[in-house]
Amino acid sequence: MRGLILMVALLLAPCVGAAGEEPIGYVKTITGDASVTTDDKKVVAAVGTPLYQGSLMETGKKGSMGVTFKDGTVMSFGADTVFKVDEFLYAPTQGKLKFASKLAKGSLNYVSGVIEKLKPDAVVVATPKGNIGVRGTQFLVVVEE
């Protein structure tokens, strides 16, 4: 019972991504070119585009994108950014808490959500130069190739 979630689509049903999986977040802001790739399917990002475990977010030379996740984490990306959600687990009553992601290049503004409040070592942002462990805060990061 506790694992069940009822989805109530009020205005429009969210696009189905990975079969049977619930979205872990949504795109909230967009400027210029931005895309979301889930299960090898690339879509032009728009306000309301759902994100799933494994989704790849990209912005173009003049693009930017802001997203929110189910645990309240907020992220926004500057131009020419590639960011991937490797693992997102948010089931507090079962103790399943993890947020592992990768910033391959570009810039990110990160605001902490609930996952790391409940489990301090559960959030890591990996980059090609090093890993960032997050303890309940806001930070900026830039990765130049």
Add this chain to the structure above:
Amino acid sequence: MRIVNAGAATRNISIVRFLLVPLFLLILAGCAPKSYVVLLQSPDGTTGQVVVSGSGGTQTLATAGQRAPLDGSTPASPMKTEDIMAEFAQAIAARPKIPTQFLLYFTGGVTLTKESAALIPAIIAEAASRPAADLSVIGHTDTLKSDEYNDQLALQRAKKVAESLSAKGLKALTMTIEWHGKRNLLVQTPDNTFEPKNRRVEVSVR
């Protein structure tokens, strides 16, 4: 004779230092990290920590406005606010509104308290202020009676709030209904304990 020599040597070292220090600073400036993290204050006013670890070591940042290279090779150092704003203008401008939570309480069963019922329009207004608003409605109970009973009650409470929101004109992309029964207490109590603060529904608006 010795004294004169020592003086000459000192002068030579001074000249070398005079030339080397700016050169060293120039080299340092050229090596300013291109991949780095900057710690900021959270929107709620608190400042936490980030820990960077890479091939050069591990560094902990605990002061807002400090930066450190992602390879962990040098300790955190202050970065000017105007430099931060210039480097990260796009990412900062793209930041969505921070999610917010509402707690609604029940007199018993699925009846909201008067104060909590009055929050329904505020939740609807909050959702309307956000692009593609998505909501979580999570039902909770106190620890009186069984798990099965409380799962059902928590679900009914969440449904009741979701229905009230819809009936009063909520506009949102999606709303998910969840229930934690008596597994996620706001106020920790022993089992089979009456606690009005645990009889609640949490609404997150993102």
